[in-house]
Amino acid sequence: MSNLHLLDTKDWGLEPIRKGFGRGLADAGAKNEQIVALCADLTSSTQISLFAEQFPERFVEVGIAEQNLVTVASGMAAMGKIPFTASYAAFSPGRNWEQIKTTVALNNQNVKIIGAHAGLYTGPDGATHQMLEDVAIMRVMPNMVVIVPGDSLEAYKATLAIANDPRPTYLRLARDKSPIMTTDQTPFEIGKAYIYTPGHDLTIIANGTVTSLAVQAAESLFKDAIDAEVIHSPTVKPLDEETIYKSVKKTRAVVVVEEAQRAGGLGGAVSEFLSENLPVPVVRVGVRDQYGQSGTPEQLIHHYGLSKHHIMMAAHHAVDMKK
Amino acid sequence: MTATEGKTKKFQTPRSFTDKKLSLQKLELKANDIRQDIIKSLEAAGSGHSAGPLGLADIFTALYFDILKHDPKHPDWDDRDILLLSNGHCVPVQYTAMAHAGYLPKKELLTLRSYKSRLQGHPERHALPGLENTSGPLGSGLSQGAGMALTMRMNKQSHRWVYVVMGDGELNEGNIWEAAMFANKYKLHNLIGIVDRNNIQIDGTTEHVMPLEDLRAKWESFGWHVVDVDGNNIEAVIDACSMARAIVEKPTVLIAHTIPGKGVDYMEFDHHWHGMPVGIADVAGAPPKNQQAREALHDLRSLRGKITGDHE
Numbered sequence: 001m002s003n004l005h006l007l008d009t010k011d012w013g014l015e016p017i018r019k020g021f022g023r024g025l026a027d028a029g030a031k032n033e034q035i036v037a038l039c040a041d042l043t044s045s046t047q048i049s050l051f052a053e054q055f056p057e058r059f060v061e062v063g064i065a066e067q068n069l070v071t072v073a074s075g076m077a078a079m080g081k082i083p084f085t086a087s088y089a090a091f092s093p094g095r096n097w098e099q100i101k102t103t104v105a106l107n108n109q110n111v112k113i114i115g116a117h118a119g120l121y122t123g124p125d126g127a128t129h130q131m132l133e134d135v136a137i138m139r140v141m142p143n144m145v146v147i148v149p150g151d152s153l154e155a156y157k158a159t160l161a162i163a164n165d166p167r168p169t170y171l172r173l174a175r176d177k178s179p180i181m182t183t184d185q186t187p188f189e190i191g192k193a194y195i196y197t198p199g200h201d202l203t204i205i206a207n208g209t210v211t212s213l214a215v216q217a218a219e220s221l222f223k224d225a226i227d228a229e230v231i232h233s234p235t236v237k238p239l240d241e242e243t244i245y246k247s248v249k250k251t252r253a254v255v256v257v258e259e260a261q262r263a264g265g266l267g268g269a270v271s272e273f274l275s276e277n278l279p280v281p282v283v284r285v286g287v288r289d290q291y292g293q294s295g296t297p298e299q300l301i302h303h304y305g306l307s308k309h310h311i312m313m314a315a316h317h318a319v320d321m322k323k
Numbered sequence: 324m325t326a327t328e329g330k331t332k333k334f335q336t337p338r339s340f341t342d343k344k345l346s347l348q349k350l351e352l353k354a355n356d357i358r359q360d361i362i363k364s365l366e367a368a369g370s371g372h373s374a375g376p377l378g379l380a381d382i383f384t385a386l387y388f389d390i391l392k393h394d395p396k397h398p399d400w401d402d403r404d405i406l407l408l409s410n411g412h413c414v415p416v417q418y419t420a421m422a423h424a425g426y427l428p429k430k431e432l433l434t435l436r437s438y439k440s441r442l443q444g445h446p447e448r449h450a451l452p453g454l455e456n457t458s459g460p461l462g463s464g465l466s467q468g469a470g471m472a473l474t475m476r477m478n479k480q481s482h483r484w485v486y487v488v489m490g491d492g493e494l495n496e497g498n499i500w501e502a503a504m505f506a507n508k509y510k511l512h513n514l515i516g517i518v519d520r521n522n523i524q525i526d527g528t529t530e531h532v533m534p535l536e537d538l539r540a541k542w543e544s545f546g547w548h549v550v551d552v553d554g555n556n557i558e559a560v561i562d563a564c565s566m567a568r569a570i571v572e573k574p575t576v577l578i579a580h581t582i583p584g585k586g587v588d589y590m591e592f593d594h595h596w597h598g599m600p601v602g603i604a605d606v607a608g609a610p611p612k613n614q615q616a617r618e619a620l621h622d623l624r625s626l627r628g629k630i631t632g633d634h635e
Contacts (some may be wrong), residue, residue, distance in 0.1 A: 068501035075470020
């Protein structure tokens with residue numbers, strides 16, 4: 001839609017989503033001196049290095065100690081700071097979930113959990129580092145906001161937005177470069193989903209790196225006589241139920257696409273909402289109860305059934321179920 | 324959190340704060356009262372931990388009635404010291420000490436662990452003004468204290484201290500040692516750890532479950548100043564904390580040797596009373612369950628009669 005100032009697919013650029021976070025945190029830090037950054041020995045790859053270089057007195061290196069990472073941050077938040085904690089998603093929230101629950105979420109402290117290198121785009125590092133369960137485990141935690149940006153520019157805006165929001169937040173980032181679909185003018189608000197492609201026959205809801213594949217799938221589906229509406233939902237929690245409801249009321253069939261386990265993530269959130277309010281077929285595209293492996297992101301996206309082709313098959317399946 | 328916290332500002336004393344100290348005799352009587360109220364609240368709750376809170380009563384009396392700079396009428400006072408209970412299961416002693424200090428009515432202690440009570444089974448920061456953290460899952464308090472101490476330094480608040488009470492069994496947790504390394508790196512002299520060295524945990528003695536000794540050497544090798552102290556001697560605890568505040572180049576930990584179940588004859592040194600209140604089960608060496616509370620209070624009242632001003 002034109003008011004979102006999106007790029008045509010032919011004009012898409014490429015950049016890792018985490019780069020937008022790095023720039024966003026440095027800019028947020030310049031605006032608010034209460035922002036502090038903590039890292040567990042992954043300063044450069046999480047891109048928190050940009051903040052650390054500009055504000056060394058507000059940067060805390062905790063070493064390879066993810067439990068300490070978030071609990072020190074909880075203490076700093078209790079004293080009025082706004083701590084951003086960065087590690088790989090496999091370790092934070094992968095290793096320190098209980099500390100996040102007890103000392104951040106239940107304690108309701110304004111700590112930001114930045115999970116970098118999440119999902120299949122972590123590539124050659126293999127299964128141990130490809131965090132696929134993070135969206136599910138963070139979404140079920142009361143008080144926690146969960147955001148999965150679709151490109152680096154959105155990650156930049158999301159970082160500025162969460163810096164100004166008092167709630168504990170999980171922000172999921174990807175390692176390898178992925179398409180830039182948006183522009184500086186494209187809006188971002190916590191809790192808002194955006195209609196990237198309008199349509200009438202089917203609603204495709206996506207976030208993260210694979211929103212780009214959903215948009216491409218919708219273009220090809222049009223040739224198959226399926227007029228699909230693509231909703232980009234960077235905020236998994238709180239879910240933009242209004243936008244989703246309006247779309248699904250019209251289309252009566254849904255495909256959810258995410259670069260994570262099918263169980264419990266965005267697909268879980270959408271299914272839970274619709275089953276209680278507007279029961280329609282929901283087909284979830286994601287990793288099917290499996291661990292990842294080494295490979296390029298492209299190889300892994302294909303292997304685990306998340307490619308444009310797989311999204312199109314899921315779309316046909318969902319539309320067929322309407323009949 | 325208050326809006327002014329996080330900014331450097333002049334030390335301001337709220338009107339209700341007083342640093343008038345109690346005599347040692349009065350502190351010992353206070354600790355005895357706190358022990359009796361712990362027994363009563365645990366009996367009313369019908370569940371909860373007995374041994375740790377009784378063993379910690381002298382330390383919490385020393386903290387709330389001498390060591391801490393705090394104001395029960397202004398729990399969010401910007402210049403207060405901070406006390407974190409890392410081993411949240413011992414919270415009955417904190418609730419009781421807080422009630423005696425004026426944070427809550429003493430009769431509310433009988434709501435411990437009950438539905439809609441502010442006195443949750445494990446402490447929740449939002450439930451009760453004056454609680455500084457939410458704890459229960461073990462091992463996180465020292466890190467939170469380190470984050471607070473580091474922030475005080477960033478904010479140039481050199482007149483504030485953070486005290487973190489930990490259990491000894493809790494030191495099995497790796498998170499504690501992550502915090503110990505961190506506090507050494509940042510030389511957090513304004514962080515004072517107090518380990519309740521009562522030698523018991525749920526499954527038995529600490530040295531049986533997972534040996535902690537040489538505990539002093541462990542902390543020293545992590546770069547901490549270590550003070551061994553009799554944790555059931557109020558005067559010794561106060562002195563040790565004064566010394567800890569005078570150590571400016573590194574964090575200090577008190578290894579506070581306490582007697583679990585202190586003051587109740589049949590509970591002392593017996594790990595079976597770690598996670599159990601009076602009145603729910605017959606235990607070898609203890610009175611029948613319906614007489615446990617009465618006998619515990621009888622023991623404590625007898626001890627109370629022996630507290631005199633002689634040693635002042």
